[in-house]
Amino acid sequence: MSDSELHEVPDFIDDENVENELYEHHRLVVDKGQGLLRIDKFLMLRIENASRNKIQQAAKAGNILVNNVAVKQNYRVKPLDVISVVLAFPPRDTTVYPQDIPLNIIYEDAYLLVVNKNAGMVVHPGYANFDGTMLNALVWHFRHQPGAKPDAMPLLVHRIDKDTSGIILVAKTEEAQSKLANEFFHHTIQRTYQAIVWGVPRESEGTVTGNVGRNLSNRLVMSVFPDGIHGKHAVTHYKLLRDFSYVSLVECKL
Structure with a gap:
């Protein structure tokens, strides 16, 4: 900042207020039909990757407001409550910036492309992975094509986990x-995967069903829940390909 810019700062600005400024990161309005529920549980279910411990710490620090008033973690939300989560730093920039990262593109036309994603590459930015993802690489690829628009963006249709390698379809048009x-x-x-699993299945072929969702205690871990409680219903058909005694190679169809 230049000296001239410094002189443009109004004299009436209170330095203490500037230091204590809080930025709104999340704002939620409770549904009319919402029953009484502790605010830490409510926010854990509404904010992706938010652990109950982190929410409780935020409440103790006065960073969770209901109708502009700080509340404790045991506050029970009521219909039409306006909940704000405020922090001492501004929200992170969520723009996906182009990055020149090599991609294994095995097919491409005017409408879509097919990427063979390597294990270890995150598909899109998220918690603890804000750049260096496949999406960052795709933005670079899209914007460096002949005649490409400067704001060209890939359109994801599905994803696979960071440590999973395999085919991903990416759309070019809506x-x-x-x-x-x-x-x-x-x-x-049809989606078919191969996986190494611990042990040997009792049956050489079978079907696994359940609801897959984020663990209620650790939002960074996925769990299988009984049908109809949490998560998204999932069906996986498996077939034993090879038995290595302590581990097995299986084929999975989703």
Whole structure:
């Protein structure tokens, strides 16, 4: 900042207020039909990657407001409450910036492209992985094509986990994204994976069903829940390909 900019700062600004300024990171309005629920549990279910411990720490620090008043972690939310989570630093920039990262693109046309993702690469920015992702690499690829628009953006249809390698379809147009998403929704696209698992399945073939969602205690871990309680319903058909005694190679179809 230049000296001239410093002189433009109004004399009436209170330095103490500047230091204590809080920035709103989340704002939620409780539904009309919401029953009484502790605010730490409510926020854990509404804010992605938020652990109950972190929420309780924020409440103790006075960073959780209900109707502009700081509340404790045992406050019970009521219908139409306005909840704000405020912190001493501004929200992180969520813009996906282009990064020149090598990609294994095995097919591409005017409507979509197919990436063979390596294990260890995160598909899109998220908690603890704000850049260096496949999406950052795709933005670079899109914007360095002949005649590309400077704001060209890839449109993700699905994803696979960081430590999983495999094929990912990426749409180039909204129409292609809509049609591909419809295929995934109606399970008309077959997805087959191979995995190494501990032990040997009792049956050489079978089906595993359950609801998959984030663990209620640790939001960074996925868990399987009984049907109809939490998570998204999932069905996996498996087939034993090879028995190594203590581990097995299995084929999984979703």
